[in-house]
Amino acid sequence: MGRASRTKVDSSRREKIAAQRAAARRAEKRRRILLASGSVLVVIAVVLTFVIIKLNSKSPAATASGASNGPTGAALTSVVDKTTSVSPSTLDTVGAGTFANKIQTISGNPALLKSGGKPEMLYIGAEYCPYCGVTRWAMIVALSRFGTFSGLHTVHSSSTDVYANTPTFSFYKSAYTSKYLNFTSVELTTNVADASSSSGYVPLQTPTAAQAAIENKYDVAPYTSENGSIPFVDFGNKYLMIGTPFLPSVLDGMSWSTIASDLNNPNSAAAKAVDGTANYFTAAICKMTGNQPASACTPAVQSLESKL
Numbered sequence: 362m363g364r365a366s367r368t369k370v371d372s373s374r375r376e377k378i379a380a381q382r383a384a385a386r387r388a389e390k391r392r393r394i395l396l397a398s399g400s401v402l403v404v405i406a407v408v409l410t411f412v413i414i415k416l417n418s419k420s421p422a423a424t425a426s427g428a429s430n431g432p433t434g435a436a437l438t439s440v441v442d443k444t445t446s447v448s449p450s451t452l453d454t455v456g457a458g459t460f461a462n463k464i465q466t467i468s469g470n471p472a473l474l475k476s477g478g479k480p481e482m483l484y485i486g487a488e489y490c491p492y493c494g495v496t497r498w499a500m501i502v503a504l505s506r507f508g509t510f511s512g513l514h515t516v517h518s519s520s521t522d523v524y525a526n527t528p529t530f531s532f533y534k535s536a537y538t539s540k541y542l543n544f545t546s547v548e549l550t551t552n553v554a555d556a557s558s559s560s561g562y563v564p565l566q567t568p569t570a571a572q573a574a575i576e577n578k579y580d581v582a583p584y585t586s587e588n589g590s591i592p593f594v595d596f597g598n599k600y601l602m603i604g605t606p607f608l609p610s611v612l613d614g615m616s617w618s619t620i621a622s623d624l625n626n627p628n629s630a631a632a633k634a635v636d637g638t639a640n641y642f643t644a645a646i647c648k649m650t651g652n653q654p655a656s657a658c659t660p661a662v663q664s665l666e667s668k669l
Contacts, residue, residue, distance in 0.1 A: 428553060456637065469579075473575060493592040507646060510537050
């Protein structure tokens with residue numbers, strides 16, 4: 362083979378080798394890119410997994426109220442229906458029941474608890490509080506005579522506090538409509554313990570400045586009861602109840618369903634305590650609404666108005 366031919370072959374071989382090396386470099390570059398992309402995807406997948414786990418385990422304050430273990434579905438509907446529809450005849454039969462009247466007359470400015478031309482009933486409590494728990498039963502019975510609740514769900518009081526696991530409802534994320542009055546509720550905390558919180562429980566709702574001002578005005582002697590400042594119930598700045606209307610031991614060991622059923626039995630201990638309290642609450646509300654409607658402000662209720 363001549364020199365020219367060998368030079369041509371050598372040149373062709375070098376070009377081929379160079380092309381092979383270039384192709385190999387491109388393949389290696391693609392491999393590294395794919396590896397890097399795969400690593401990024403793995404990292405993203407791991408991060409997403411931790412985020413999902415965190416979201417599923419985050420505190421109830423960010424998603425819903427505290428632990429319930431109460432009825433759901435049709436069973437919850439049944440409990441709500443029975444609690445919100447206690448018959449007027451049962452309530453009239455119970456009368457004052459076993460409720461020791463703890464509603465006080467106050468001289469607050471009614472305009473501060475009034476909106477849309479209607480007086481307002483303000484409740485401040487917490488889901489962990491057993492005294493708030495028994496008060497909610499009575500408030501629901503009473504308020505259901507003037508309007509309609511939606512979104513009620515069950516909770517129990519703290520499992521580590523006195524009267525542990527008292528069955529009750531929460532007003533958190535519920536709504537109330539009435540043409541006679543407004544009802545505003547503030548559930549300060551859940552029933553879930555939180556050592557980092559000043560209350561010892563997971564925070565839930567915060568009162569407005571106006572609500573806090575009303576509570577602070579009356580959260581002092583002679584208004585504050587021996588049982589503390591919650592539940593706090595202000596009826597249009599005309600009447601006030603602070604503390605428990607009756608001891609939660611009345612409902613000890615009872616299920617939500619049993620309590621709701623007993624509310625319609627005027628001879629039961631639950632009815633005498635809850636319905637009796639509800640009748641006094643109804644009397645206070647009737648004083649706010651000018652005894653409207655007549656279906657709620659019955660003669661039996663009006664007889665309690667004079668005791669306020």
